[in-house]
Amino acid sequence: MPELPEVEITRLGLTPELEGRRITAVTLRRPDLRWPIPGEIAALLPGEFILGVRRRAKYLLMDLAPGSALLHLGMSGSLRVLAGDVPPGRHDHVDIALDSGRVMRFNDPRRFGCLLWQPLGETHALLRDLGPEPLSAQFDGNHLFRLSRGRQTSVKAFLMDQGTVVGVGNIYAAESLFQAGIAPGRPAGEISRPRYHRLASAVKEILAHAIRCGGTTFRDFIRPDGRPGYFEQELFVYGREGELCLTCGGILKNSRLGNRATVWCGHCQT
DNA sequence: CGTATTCCCTGCACGC
DNA sequence: TGCGTGCAGGGAATAC
Incomplete structure (x- = not known):
């Protein structure tokens, strides 16, 4: 389930393969993914040079002269770069062939x-x-504090709202709240400024660390070269409901917040 | 406007 | 072994 680190790892893997290359062909095996694939993709991409690959939030932008192809991996998407003669498999929806x-x-x-x-x-x-990039200077505790005033929603839902800050999904929200010692169900508007400083720092540290680990391969994420990520070995709470807290030894709780599985430690997070 | 809920989709784990 | 059920989740759409 790609969140910001997995998308960034994908971008890093794609860049040396794509940048400066010319697109020779586009194969669409489905007319749509979540939405119809616009005609410009098949019509404009062949023949164009790839000027660069950027990331904004969880979106990848492949820059060409007439515009940018916008890619989102959803929750089960992956991009790989392979030899041109590898036959496509199930769910291989799009090929972009390179020179x-x-x-x-x-x-x-x-x-x-x-x-x-x-x-x-x-x-x-x-x-x-979209809100600010979490690893940028625009994102800090003051930003979270200011935006959260008057908000009744849970701090976890607030943190996962892409208008608050981008790139933080269910895995990294749970991990960040654990590191910051904040109970995920607490109303966002009731959390103090110092605690939001701790939370912003936790988000930055965890995302940066996850990128260094190559992302989290919990179920299906895979890097463009086919390697997995290794951050799931560093998870403190996500996917560990019923297991022991690595800090205090208590049993990790599982609840549902905003229709999302939420794992947390009732002792370490208040 | 804020908040909660539903829905899209497939693979997989689970219980019977 | 096979079948039904529920869950996973980003985030837009919808309802209130």
Whole structure:
């Protein structure tokens, strides 16, 4: 389930394979993923040079002269770069062939991902109302404190809201709240400024650490070169409901918040 | 506007 | 062994 670290790891793996390459062909084996794949993808990409691969939130942007292809991995998507003669398998929905003889292949069993188009100079509606990047200076405890005043929703839902800060999904929200010692169900508006400073620091540290580990391969994430990530070995709470807290030895609780599984320690998180 | 809920989709774990 | 059920979840859409 790709969150910011997994998307960033994907970007890092794609960049040396894609940057400066010319696209020779686009193969769409489905007309749609989450949304229909716009005609510009098949019409405009072949022949274009890939100028760069950027990331904004959990979106990847492949920059070409006439605009950018926008990719989201949803929760089961992955991008791999393979030799051009590797036959496609189940759920290999899109191929982008390169003049290197290799092919970037988009696999997504659950099809929550998307492939969209953004003309040069425009910002796609999906990118318009996003909060700051968590690893940027714009994101800090003051930002969280200010945005949370008057909010009744749980701090976990608040943290996972992409308008608050981007890139934090269920795994990293749970881990960040654990490291900050904050109970996930606490109303966002009731949390003090010092505690939000701790939370912002935890988010930054955990995301940066997860990127260094190559991301989290909990079920299906895979890097462009086929290797897994190793951060799941560092998880303190996510996926560990009923097991022992690694800090205090208590039993980790499991509840549902905002229709998401939420694991936390009732002793360490208050 | 804020908040909670539903829905999209497939693979897999589970219980009978 | 096979079948039904529930869950996983990003995030848009919908309802209130």
